[in-house]
Amino acid sequence: MSDQMFKVTIDNKTIEVPPGTTILNAARMIGPEVAPPAMCYYSKLKESGGKCRTCLVEVSKGSEKDPRPMPKLVASCRTTVMDGMEVKNFTSPKVVEARKGIVEMLLINHPLDCPVCDQAGECHLQDLSYEHGTEETRYDFNRRTFEKEDLGPYVQLHMNRCILCYRCVFTANQLTGKREHGVLERGDHAEISTLLGKSLESEFIGNIIDVCPVGALTDKTFRFKNRVWFTKPVDAHRDCPTCSGKARLWMRGEEVFRVTARKDQWGEVEDWICNTCRFEKKETKDWVVEGPSEISRASVISQGHYAGNVGTEKPQVFIDKIIGKQPKLLLDIHSISDVNKKGVTLSKIDGPAHSDDFGLKNK
Amino acid sequence: MGVKLLLEHANVEGIRYYDTYRRVGGYRAAEKALKMSTADVVEEVKKSGLRGRGGAGFPTGMKWSFLAKPEGVPRHLVCNADESEPGTFKDRYLMEFLPHLLIEGLLISSYALGSNHTYIYIRGEYAWIVDILNQAIAEAKNNGWLGKNILGTGFDCEIYVHRGAGAYICGEETALIESLEGKRGNPRMKPPFPAIQGLWMRPTVVNNVETLAAVVPILNMGGDEYAKIGVGKSTGTKLLSACGNINKPGVYEIDMTIPVEEFIYSDEYCGGIPKGKRLKACIPGGSSVPIVPANLLFKTAKGETRYMNYESLSDGGFATGTMMGSGGFIVLDEDQCIVRNTMTLARFYNHESCGQCSPCREGTGWMYKILKNIEYGKGKMSDIDLLWGIQKTIDGTTICPLGDAAAWPVAAAIRHFRDEFEWHINNPDESQKHNFGLAHYADPRPVPAAV
Numbered sequence: 169m170s171d172q173m174f175k176v177t178i179d180n181k182t183i184e185v186p187p188g189t190t191i192l193n194a195a196r197m198i199g200p201e202v203a204p205p206a207m208c209y210y211s212k213l214k215e216s217g218g219k220c221r222t223c224l225v226e227v228s229k230g231s232e233k234d235p236r237p238m239p240k241l242v243a244s245c246r247t248t249v250m251d252g253m254e255v256k257n258f259t260s261p262k263v264v265e266a267r268k269g270i271v272e273m274l275l276i277n278h279p280l281d282c283p284v285c286d287q288a289g290e291c292h293l294q295d296l297s298y299e300h301g302t303e304e305t306r307y308d309f310n311r312r313t314f315e316k317e318d319l320g321p322y323v324q325l326h327m328n329r330c331i332l333c334y335r336c337v338f339t340a341n342q343l344t345g346k347r348e349h350g351v352l353e354r355g356d357h358a359e360i361s362t363l364l365g366k367s368l369e370s371e372f373i374g375n376i377i378d379v380c381p382v383g384a385l386t387d388k389t390f391r392f393k394n395r396v397w398f399t400k401p402v403d404a405h406r407d408c409p410t411c412s413g414k415a416r417l418w419m420r421g422e423e424v425f426r427v428t429a430r431k432d433q434w435g436e437v438e439d440w441i442c443n444t445c446r447f448e449k450k451e452t453k454d455w456v457v458e459g460p461s462e463i464s465r466a467s468v469i470s471q472g473h474y475a476g477n478v479g480t481e482k483p484q485v486f487i488d489k490i491i492g493k494q495p496k497l498l499l500d501i502h503s504i505s506d507v508n509k510k511g512v513t514l515s516k517i518d519g520p521a522h523s524d525d526f527g528l529k530n531k
Numbered sequence: 532m533g534v535k536l537l538l539e540h541a542n543v544e545g546i547r548y549y550d551t552y553r554r555v556g557g558y559r560a561a562e563k564a565l566k567m568s569t570a571d572v573v574e575e576v577k578k579s580g581l582r583g584r585g586g587a588g589f590p591t592g593m594k595w596s597f598l599a600k601p602e603g604v605p606r607h608l609v610c611n612a613d614e615s616e617p618g619t620f621k622d623r624y625l626m627e628f629l630p631h632l633l634i635e636g637l638l639i640s641s642y643a644l645g646s647n648h649t650y651i652y653i654r655g656e657y658a659w660i661v662d663i664l665n666q667a668i669a670e671a672k673n674n675g676w677l678g679k680n681i682l683g684t685g686f687d688c689e690i691y692v693h694r695g696a697g698a699y700i701c702g703e704e705t706a707l708i709e710s711l712e713g714k715r716g717n718p719r720m721k722p723p724f725p726a727i728q729g730l731w732m733r734p735t736v737v738n739n740v741e742t743l744a745a746v747v748p749i750l751n752m753g754g755d756e757y758a759k760i761g762v763g764k765s766t767g768t769k770l771l772s773a774c775g776n777i778n779k780p781g782v783y784e785i786d787m788t789i790p791v792e793e794f795i796y797s798d799e800y801c802g803g804i805p806k807g808k809r810l811k812a813c814i815p816g817g818s819s820v821p822i823v824p825a826n827l828l829f830k831t832a833k834g835e836t837r838y839m840n841y842e843s844l845s846d847g848g849f850a851t852g853t854m855m856g857s858g859g860f861i862v863l864d865e866d867q868c869i870v871r872n873t874m875t876l877a878r879f880y881n882h883e884s885c886g887q888c889s890p891c892r893e894g895t896g897w898m899y900k901i902l903k904n905i906e907y908g909k910g911k912m913s914d915i916d917l918l919w920g921i922q923k924t925i926d927g928t929t930i931c932p933l934g935d936a937a938a939w940p941v942a943a944a945i946r947h948f949r950d951e952f953e954w955h956i957n958n959p960d961e962s963q964k965h966n967f968g969l970a971h972y973a974d975p976r977p978v979p980a981a982v
């Protein structure tokens with residue numbers, strides 16, 4: 169069994185993988201230079217993938233046995249490789265074009281309220297639109313909005329930002345004993361919600377915050393406390409009776425602002441952590457610190473140059489270059505943002521906006 | 532008069548009830564089939580060349596032979612009675628008036644496929660038909676056609692009717708399966724196909740109502756004889772539900788050899804267009820198929836007569852042709868506004884998208900909003916290209932064909948009636964006063980003149 173390997177070529181790079189491997193995972197094995205973006209697939213979640221369509225690739229040769237190309241672009245996260253398959257990702261103009269269109273679709277109803285979104289800086293939609301999107305949108309209608317819904321003491325839901333990747337649904341299904349939230353309604357009014365305003369409190373539910381690619385699910389205990397790029401990620405562990413206890417602390421000085429799971433190169437959680445570790449252990453004495461986390465150089469978080477001088481130097485605030493490119497996304501703050509209340513004009517606030525300005529401090 | 536295989540006895544008084552149905556020869560095909568081997572029944576259906584009547588036109592015999600048969604795992608047949616495609620109402624007619632024809636078809640097909648538990652998934656809005664079907668099932672059971680050890684063959688079969696909750700997407704076979712399992716009706720990613728892992732992960736065949744009803748005449752007359760009716764790969768008879776601007780809307784059975792022109796104008800079928808109006812366009816196979824202007828409807832781009840069958844209707848591809856689809860035949864006369872029609876369809880697909888894939892979820896709504904602007908005099912010239920771009924992003928990038936079905940009508944409307952969109956945009960006030968566009972496509976025969 170194990171001696172039979174399938175040869176697959178992606179963007180002219182060849183690799184041998186075991187049968188059953190998806191194109192996306194084969195591409196990840198080759199490296200980020202050929203890996204398609206994935207907004208809904210999550211290797212740790214069964215059944216995930218297939219929905220966002222950002223990972224579409226062109227199969228220019230089906231297999232050694234049947235070399236015909238596939239007629240349509242396929243979702244690489246859900247298509248398994250065949251021996252001798254040839255795939256075009258970034259080398260296919262068709263894929264690049266289609267992906268542009270799909271990124272545009274993901275953004276048309278997105279509030280683009282990044283300046284007030286806790287996910288900014290670690291948001292996959294920001295990365296996606298920067299790398300694969302166009303500079304402008306052709307959408308000039310009002311953006312879709314949803315009624316606010318309270319999911320309890322831990323998780324903050326901003327439905328306006330959700331891209332319906334279903335990751336949080338699978339996480340709750342597969343990690344917690346009982347899933348209490350899901351997708352209600354259909355089409356463009358489909359929304360993440362609970363039945364009759366249940367609160368999400370089961371032991372591992374905090375992980376839905378980590379799997380959410382956008383700022384739709386954020387940590388209520390960290391809400392508006394800081395920008396992620398002002399905090400320094402350090403890996404730490406503790407002896408936890410419920411989970412692995414391997415976590416990442418987001419610190420400023422000696423203060424632990426936020427606890428998350430550790431994430432790998434693809435932005436996926438390495439070990440799930442429990443609610444206690446995530447929401448209740450917010451002091452350095454709770455943890456054994458291992459050292460600064462490895463963060464990709466491309467990430468805005470690494471722009472803080474923290475290594476060795478935590479809290480002693482002011483973080484660099486302005487970034488005029490990201491990986492050598494000028495930022496090109498137009499970020500406009502829409503009046504429909506959850507936090508941008510009527511009567512509060514961001515541009516009229518003195519100095520940097522603070523949660524006090526929105527009257528949300530004690531919420 | 533064409534051949535009638537399905538609707539032969541539709542006008543017999545009391546045909547809805549078992550005794551009448553049996554008296555005119557009902558359940559003879561079942562009697563015959565249950566004496567044959569299951570492989571032979573499948574073989575007859577294969578020979579008949581029957582193609583799925585649900586829309587895609589996939590050969591039924593072939594679909595049946597793909598069904599996996601692992602030892603000890605139950606298999607299921609599911610009848611797709613979700614019929615929600617705008618313009619399509621043929622399954623309703625069959626179930627309402629000839630329920631036993633469907634039950635007999637289901638019995639034969641269940642026997643052939645080895646399904647002991649067979650399901651009819653019926654559109655939620657067909658509430659009263661559920662009662663008709665349940666009554667027919669009870670009658671069939673009382674007469675020994677369902678239940679245990681049918682006709683002493685040792686074959687057991689139960690048929691259950693499951694009522695949907697009114698979602699078009701639950702007509703897509705994998706969404707239907709999800710819904711039948713009690714879950715949210717989201718289409719599944721394929722593979723695995725239902726033939727391998729369908730209902731409760733067991734091998735499953737999903738077929739349309741009309742497809743399964745057609746199994747009855749096939750068994751009665753034999754697959755070879757059935758294949759002689761029709762032409763090419765369009766064998767047998769097809770039900771069409773005709774509606775729109777015609778004198779005689781209704782359900783017609785045709786043998787797929789008649790020209791489109793005859794179907795619209797002959798008194799046997801649609802009976803022409805009311806008030807002597809001229810024909811403008813037609814959507815011949817349910818709302819998802821491309822609209823064709825009159826000048827391409829009666830004759831193909833090559834100048835040949837277009838017939839009411841799978842091959843002829845799709846002659847010319849999407850550039851100049853269309854599709855047979857589910858047989859929802861919608862006729863538009865010269866007063867109809869293509870922009871308005873396209874907007875209505877876009878609204879439908881926007882409303883019915885399940886919302887899983889981003890291009891379909893977001894794109895259908897975007898198209899609807901733009902079309903609404905154009906229709907209500909607020910359009911911009913750039914909107915037309917934008918619409919074209921959006922439909923192109925959706926087409927072929929989604930999980931299930933609903934995305935394509937939403938994209939095609941918009942694409943076809945722009946392809947053939949671009950000037951009408953332009954007229955709406957250039958004459959915002961006038962387009963509000965009289966709700967129709969340019970009528971120069973109305974007469975099929977002369978070459979369209981410039982405006």
Ligand SMILES: Cc1cc2nc3c(=O)[nH]c(=O)nc-3n(C[C@H](O)[C@H](O)[C@H](O)COP(=O)(O)O)c2cc1C
Nearest residue numbers: 583584585611613614615702703704738739742933
């Ligand atoms: C959005 C969508 C809606 C559909 N609705 C129906 C329907 O209402 N009835 C039906 O028979 N097939 C419908 N189909 C087609 C089914 O997926 C499937 O192809 C069909 O039931 C197969 O039966 P057949 O082979 O007998 O045609 C639909 C497909 C899609 C994509």
Ligand code: SF4
Nearest residue numbers: 330331333334336380
């Ligand atoms: S809330 Fe986040 S994780 Fe859940 S479906 Fe929306 S985007 Fe995905």
Ligand code: SF4
Nearest residue numbers: 885887888891929931
């Ligand atoms: S194409 Fe539309 S209806 Fe079909 S699965 Fe995708 S979102 Fe749902």
Ligand code: FES
Nearest residue numbers: 218220221223245
């Ligand atoms: S990652 Fe493949 S479709 Fe979303």
